[in-house]
Amino acid sequence: MSTPATQPQKVVLVHGYMDDGEIWANVRAGLEERSIASLALSLAGMGDRTDDAGPYTLDRWADDLESQLKGVEGPVILVGHSMGSQIAELAAARLGDRVRALVLINPIPLAGTQLPAxxxxxxxxxxxxxxxxxxxxRSLSTTFPDAELDRLSAVALNVAPTTIAATATAWNDGHPDGRGPSGYRGPVTILRGANDPFVTTEIVSSYVAPRFEHATEASIPDAGHWPHVENPAAVAAKIADTVTTESANERPAQAWQSAFEQKSEEGFAAALALDVRLEASALAKPVQGKDKIKAVMAAVSGVYESLEFVHQVQDGERTYLEWRAAAFGGFAMKGITILKRDEAGLIAEIAIHHRPLGAVMQIASKVGPTLAGVLTPDYFTYTEGK
Known part of the structure; x- marks a missing residue:
């Protein structure tokens, strides 16, 4: 069983105005040193895609990014620089839980800069x-390396003047979705070159960060508007921190799904904290403790003839898993499992919700008796008013 939650995350990097995918080379090298896979894309009209026809708009680039990500297996962390941040946010809002986190570097607000003519x-x-x-x-940077300055300046000269004009208009006018809260609900890291004169701290704190539910900010020293070129080691380290954090958040889901594949007490025991607590729609009251719960889950997992985890949402220490299954001779059921992790990354709380009602009744009546000696009958007996 292979699901987005069990596959490694890939970092996808989106460049900005008049740049190209190669601008991320040193950041990618820093990620590779940490065994983090990455992919850098060039936007239509720029880099090695100067022959791609327009329109050159934020929606077109977001559509393009979304389309390319369909060929990337597993979850992704989207990283966007400047105008690329606008594009990454739009794509992330559409892709939902496939995007585990956003990293926005010197981000232009999605609503645009709205500079006068x-x-x-x-x-x-x-x-x-x-x-x-x-x-x-040079005017917007602190320590732009000469070799990359020469290369990028030459790259920009290959971009058609009409494309340049349309690109600048696109990021300046922004997108209507930028006028309210972001459509992306996951974690966001905002990185800003400490000396950037263009995307200022005021722009970030007033027009970027407040639109996200979960945003943290960090400064990249010795850098202006292109910190991924000026201080790539620091940028790679920050992206790696995001990957590590999101991997830690996903560890309970990975362990949970692995346990269902094994259908054994040992598999569940490896995922559970000692004082773990289980609540389920098929139980009349909670179950407490690792020894009891590993036995309960091994018995329940054994009745599933098929099980597929179809969606995952991460909210801090909580993971929400949507699944569908068949049991008891092909009886179809669906449900949602909520996992809360502890500081060690083990599952400390579990809540399992089955539907339809028949699923609850069958689990209680058919699995309950097999757990004699583990759970007393009152775990499967509902008393009116309680």
Missing amino acids: EQIAPFQQPDLSLEGQKGFR
């Missing part, structure tokens, strides 16, 4: 000489 004009019609492009990047 005279201020956006230099971005729509920039100086397209090599020195002009170098000067543009």
Whole structure:
């Protein structure tokens, strides 16, 4: 049984205005050193995709990103820089629980910067000489490496002037979804180059961070608008921290699903805290303690003829797993399991909800008797008013 929750996470990197996927090379090297898989994409109209036809809009790029991610197995952590943050957020809102976390680097607000005509004009019609492009990047950076400055400036010169104008208009005008709370509900890490004169701390604190339910902020030292180029080691470390945190959050789900594959007391015991507590719609009262619960779950898992975990949502220490199964000669049932982990990553609380009512009744009547000696009959006997 292979589900998104049991596959390793992949980091997907989205570049910004007039850049390309290769800009992430040093960050990817830092991730590879930590055995973290990554994928860097070039946006239509830029990098090695300058021949891709328009329109060049946030929606088009988000559609493109969503389409490409369909070919990536398992969960992803989306990382976007500047305009790429707008695109990553839009795609994440559409992909739901496939995106375990967002990392936004010097993010332009999804609602856009809304610069007036005279201020956006230099971005729509920039100086397209090599020195002009170098000067543009130097003006917004702290320690841009010379070799990458030369390379990116040359990359920008291959972008059609009409594409550049449309791209600047896209991030400046923003997207209607940016006018309210974000459609993405998962954890968000916002990284900002400490010396960025463009995406300021005020922009982040006023127009970016408040739109997310779970957002943390961090500063990247010795960096301006391109911290992934200016200080790639620090950026790679922050992304790796996010991967590690989300992997820790997912550990209970992985252990739980592995236990169902094994259908054994030993499998469940490995996932459970010593004082774990179980509540279930098929039980009249909670079960407390690892020894009892491992026996209960081994017995219950043994009756499933098929079981598939179809969705997963992470909310801090809680994991929500939606599943569907067949048991008792093909009887179809569905349900939701809620797992709460402790500080060690073990499952401390379990709540299992079955539907339809027939599933509850069959588990109580057919599995209950097999647990004699583990649970007393009152665990399966409902008293009116209690």
